[in-house]
Amino acid sequence: MATIRDVAKESGVSVATVSYVLNNGPRPVRAETRERVVSTMRRLNYHPNAVARSLVRQRTHVMGILVGDAQSEIVTNYYYAGILAGVFAGARLRGYNITFFTAAATDQGIEHHIRAQRPDAMLVIAPQLGQDLPKRLKSVGIPLGVVGADECYVDSAAVCLDVDNVAGMQLGMQHLRERGHQPGSIAFALGDPNQESTRIRRTVYEQTLRDWGAEPQEQDIIAHSFHSDIVYAAVRERLELPHPPTAIFAGNDGIALAAIQAIRDRGRRIPDDVAVIGYDNWPIAAHITPGLTTIQQPMHDIGEAVVCALADRLEENLEDKVLSTKSMVKRFMPSLIVRGST
Structure with a gap:
């Protein structure tokens, strides 16, 4: 393999000059000299050592x-x-x-x-x-x-x-309200509570209910996980309690899909008995039956x-x-x- 010294020798210049050509500085190199060095590098099939260059520049890219x-x-x-x-x-x-x-x-x-x-x-x-x-x-x-x-x-x-998680939750909650769902009948399957986005979405969910005159109920905040089996069990359990929700707002589309399966296995219809809205707009959301309403974020x-x-x-x-x-x-x-x- 050709080295920087080989290039310098063949080009009739110093090693420092070859380095200036490679790094575009710190000193200027005359155009004809630069062209001679570049031509020599091509002819010798010289490739600068990326690790060495990163040590010199203190940049690894x-x-x-x-x-x-x-x-x-x-x-x-x-x-x-x-x-x-x-x-x-x-x-x-x-x-x-x-x-x-x-x-x-x-x-x-x-x-x-x-x-x-x-x-x-x-x-x-x-x-x-x-x-x-x-x-x-x-x-x-x-x-x-x-x-x-x-x-x-x-x-x-x-x-x-x-x-904007605040805007996303507001879009979804307002949509459910416009579809006729009452404040006390909307559940939230939130996802991982240890993520900031989940905390923000729960806060908006609860504040929106209060703005509509309803106090949030702990039983309506369900499925503290993104794992489908946990979501499925939590939604089934909530549907079996008195006064089941008429809508479920899911923390992502994966949660929504698990919720849909639980709703169907409980013998309920979507959206006639329980509406479902997701978050993220996964590709599959448009291809299930019925298609999944969701909040799309520009990931x-x-x-x-x-x-x-x-x-x-x-x-x-x-x-x-x-x-x-x-x-x-x-x-x-x-x-x-x-x-x-x-």
Whole structure:
């Protein structure tokens, strides 16, 4: 394999000059000299060592990804898949590679794993609440992006992007009300209570009921999980109690599908007896019978935007020679997709 010294010797220039050509600086190189060096690199089939270049530049052009729950099905779960599709698009657009960290966000010493891998920036997707992760990641000293939470991360100078969960819940609740469902007859199958999005959605659900003159009932807040078997059992149990709900608002479309199965197995019709509304707009939502009404969030846009925001921050850091201490919070508007389940 040709080395940088081989290129310098064949081009009749110094090793430093070849380095200036490769790195576009820090000193200028005359056009004819640059062309001679580039031509020699092609002829010798020279490829610069990416690791060595990263050590010189102190940049790896790699962004790391950490998921809040290492056990999550990040490949088959449509939320993760949608966010990651946008992340890959943004990384390709801005010239970055992506590396996954298999350690859980709750693992002690995760910051040491990150330092060892030397990513230029870190992205956390759907972190769990009640962790000291923001403080630990801030100590690494690289730009931090977060999707699905910001309450704990704004003090970490993080880039926090998410769907507007307040607007999404309001869209769904108002839709159910317009379909004639009374405030005391709408149940909420919320999902994982340890995620910030779940906490926000529950708060909006309860406040909306109070605004409509009904006090939220604990029995109507069901299925504290994303796992379909737990959801199925919880919905069956709620339907067997006195005064069953006429509508169920699910924390994601997976929960909604499990709820639909439980409703049918209980001998109820959808939407005549119980209406169901989901969240995320999974592809299957349009193909079941009846089609699933759902809140669509622009996951691809969110994933792409957070990578581009981190790339912008890295470029700012190069110019200012200091890590930004400013947080950025951005919300993306959801939309209501009405189908037969309501």
